[in-house]
Amino acid sequence: MYSQGLIGADGRTEETQDFLDRFQRRIDAEEKIEPMDAMPAGYRKTLVRQIGQHAHSEIVGMLPEGNWITRAPSLRRKAALLAKVQDEGGHGLYLYAAAETLGVSREEMTEELHCGKAKYSSIFNYPTLSWADIGIIGWLVDGAAIMNQIPLCRCSYGPYARAMIRVCKEESFHQRQGYEICMALAKGTPAQREMLQDALNRWWWPVLMMFGPHDADSLHSDQSMAWKIKRFSNDELRQKFIDATVPQAEYLGLTFPDPEMRWNEEKGGWDHGPIDWDEFWRVVKGFGPMACDRIAARRKAWEDGAWVREAALAHAEKRRARKMAAE
Numbered sequence: 001m002y003s004q005g006l007i008g009a010d011g012r013t014e015e016t017q018d019f020l021d022r023f024q025r026r027i028d029a030e031e032k033i034e035p036m037d038a039m040p041a042g043y044r045k046t047l048v049r050q051i052g053q054h055a056h057s058e059i060v061g062m063l064p065e066g067n068w069i070t071r072a073p074s075l076r077r078k079a080a081l082l083a084k085v086q087d088e089g090g091h092g093l094y095l096y097a098a099a100e101t102l103g104v105s106r107e108e109m110t111e112e113l114h115c116g117k118a119k120y121s122s123i124f125n126y127p128t129l130s131w132a133d134i135g136i137i138g139w140l141v142d143g144a145a146i147m148n149q150i151p152l153c154r155c156s157y158g159p160y161a162r163a164m165i166r167v168c169k170e171e172s173f174h175q176r177q178g179y180e181i182c183m184a185l186a187k188g189t190p191a192q193r194e195m196l197q198d199a200l201n202r203w204w205w206p207v208l209m210m211f212g213p214h215d216a217d218s219l220h221s222d223q224s225m226a227w228k229i230k231r232f233s234n235d236e237l238r239q240k241f242i243d244a245t246v247p248q249a250e251y252l253g254l255t256f257p258d259p260e261m262r263w264n265e266e267k268g269g270w271d272h273g274p275i276d277w278d279e280f281w282r283v284v285k286g287f288g289p290m291a292c293d294r295i296a297a298r299r300k301a302w303e304d305g306a307w308v309r310e311a312a313l314a315h316a317e318k319r320r321a322r323k324m325a326a327e
């Protein structure tokens with residue numbers, strides 16, 4: 001029996017049912033799919049979408065924290081924050097490189113970000129109003145990112161899985177530096193504790209939204225899980241994150257801005273109140289509080305960096321010509 005006989009990702013392979021079944025058997029056997037392997041067009045498209053969105057999130061994610069580098073309260077904090085923001089830039093580059101193995105160029109991905117076609121994580125559309133926000137971002141935003149990304153180290157697509165291993169190691173340092181900032185503020189003056197609680201109040205719900213819509217409303221989860229791109233559903237990861245975070249917040253003496261949060265003995269996890277999905281979709285559609293600033297900053301950085309890209313290309317061309325002349 002044949003499917004619609006689509007031409008697959010490599011532009012040659014016909015997507016017969018037999019081809020799709022063989023591909024699925026490789027996935028089920030936990031074989032890694034590599035760039036030169038034949039793959040269904042849908043698999044490639046899903047990866048380009050997800051890895052591209054992930055790369056953009058890392059790059060746009062440099063902005064809210066970069067905003068505090070000049071205002072970090074000590075040299076030690078400044079050095080750690082600077083290193084963290086640079087790490088995020090590096091993560092973006094590994095991820096763009098992983099996406100490029102699927103035949104899409106960084107220029108194309110960047111263009112899609114700038115014109116609003118490609119998404120980036122909703123969380124980076126919120127402003128960083130106080131130093132406590134930097135602690136909360138490290139603790140919770142990076143904490144949520146780790147919860148989501150550790151399973152991606154086992155993603156079926158080799159280049160993405162391998163990139164995620166290093167990314168996750170660095171993210172765990174980011175999470176600890178954030179929690180350490182929160183600990184210092186929690187042990188500080190009443191004003192510092194109040195600043196920390198205020199930051200948690202503003203960031204908690206947007207952090208829960210990072211995991212994406214509820215499973216019932218998730219467009220891609222079922223297929224992505226069948227292809228072992230995603231290993232856990234959005235709700236499963238959100239629940240794991242909440243369960244891991246509650247004791248950490250208790251240790252800091254913080255209260256969640258969710259009156260409905262309570263331990264559920266039966267499920268062995270924490271229940272939470274309703275998430276404001278209208279807010280989520282507004283932000284995802286480009287109407288977040290900082291959306292215009294974020295895209296304007298990325299466009300400016302891309303335009304300002306044009307001469308660097310041109311110089312690097314000219315240098316590479318000169319080296320290539322010299323090498324050819326010497327051969």
Ligand code: 3HC
Nearest residue numbers: 053054057120121122142145209210211212218219220221
């Ligand atoms: N922000 C923006 N868009 C989101 C989103 C979010 N938090 N959650 C879901 N969406 C979008 C999806 O992209 C999809 O839109 P599309 O069809 O136009 O692409 C739509 O909402 C429906 O959601 P689905 O659940 O069907 O989408 P996915 O199956 O792709 O799941 C995901 C969403 C869980 C975010 C998944 O894509 C994923 O695991 N991505 C990789 C990790 C990632 O990108 N993380 C971003 C944060 S990185 C970061 O935080 C940097 C760190 O240094 C702090």
